[in-house]
Amino acid sequence: MATRLFNSKFSMFCEKIRVVLSMKKVTYDVVDVRADERKSLIAFSNQRKVPTMDFDGQCIQDSTILAKYLEEKHPEPSIYPDNPSDKGLCLMLEDWADEDLNGAVMNFRRAKDEEDVKRAEKELAVHLENLDLLYSGRDYVFDRMTLADISIYAQLHYLYTSLDREIDARYTHVHAFMERMMKATGVASIKEVAA
Numbered sequence: 001m002a003t004r005l006f007n008s009k010f011s012m013f014c015e016k017i018r019v020v021l022s023m024k025k026v027t028y029d030v031v032d033v034r035a036d037e038r039k040s041l042i043a044f045s046n047q048r049k050v051p052t053m054d055f056d057g058q059c060i061q062d063s064t065i066l067a068k069y070l071e072e073k074h075p076e077p078s079i080y081p082d083n084p085s086d087k088g089l090c091l092m093l094e095d096w097a098d099e100d101l102n103g104a105v106m107n108f109r110r111a112k113d114e115e116d117v118k119r120a121e122k123e124l125a126v127h128l129e130n131l132d133l134l135y136s137g138r139d140y141v142f143d144r145m146t147l148a149d150i151s152i153y154a155q156l157h158y159l160y161t162s163l164d165r166e167i168d169a170r171y172t173h174v175h176a177f178m179e180r181m182m183k184a185t186g187v188a189s190i191k192e193v194a195a
């Protein structure tokens with residue numbers, strides 16, 4: 001019996017969960033889904049998406065559900081703020097990062113020509129401007145690192161690890177945030193992913 005993460009190294013949603021697992025010091029085995037073209041993942045879970053986890057035979061899928069499950073199983077340190085109202089905001093930001101910010105980042109992957117790239121840059125710039133304001137004068141969204149920061153970091157990090165792109169230097173607070181997150185997650189270079 002074991003805890004297993006069906007993992008794809010460069011998936012932003014897998015990175016999000018790997019950071020949560022590391023924060024909570026959960027030990028687990030990694031199944032690289034690219035090694036067998038997802039055959040063992042499909043055999044275990046009947047679907048193709050990662051992150052998927054195996055908790056002694058119990059299958060749990062989706063990074064948001066996994067984060068909640070891990071928090072229940074391993075409450076310390078918490079990935080959510082203590083205050084219920086802040087927790088609501090944290091969950092909204094997690095959802096925003098997973099959906100809206102992810103959409104803006106993935107536009108680069110889907111881009112077919114220079115026009116598409118220009119449109120993607122414009123859309124991402126709106127989010128980066130907002131994030132730069134959000135992280136001005138504070139290290140994290142709340143008083144310590146929470147799932148809001150982890151979710152935002154995982155999406156932005158994908159620009160470097162998988163799209164060979166950089167965040168414009170004018171977003172100084174976003175850059176400082178990325179540096180903090182790299183330090184906290186043990187990532188030595190921005191092109192590396194959290195193990």
Ligand SMILES: N[C@@H](CCC(=O)N[C@@H](CS)C(=O)NCC(=O)O)C(=O)O
Nearest residue numbers: 011012013048049050051062063064
């Ligand atoms: N909402 C899901 C998104 C997961 C997701 O989109 N995973 C991608 C990799 S980043 C995947 O496995 N895609 C394979 C497929 O859809 O066949 C989550 O939070 O876990």
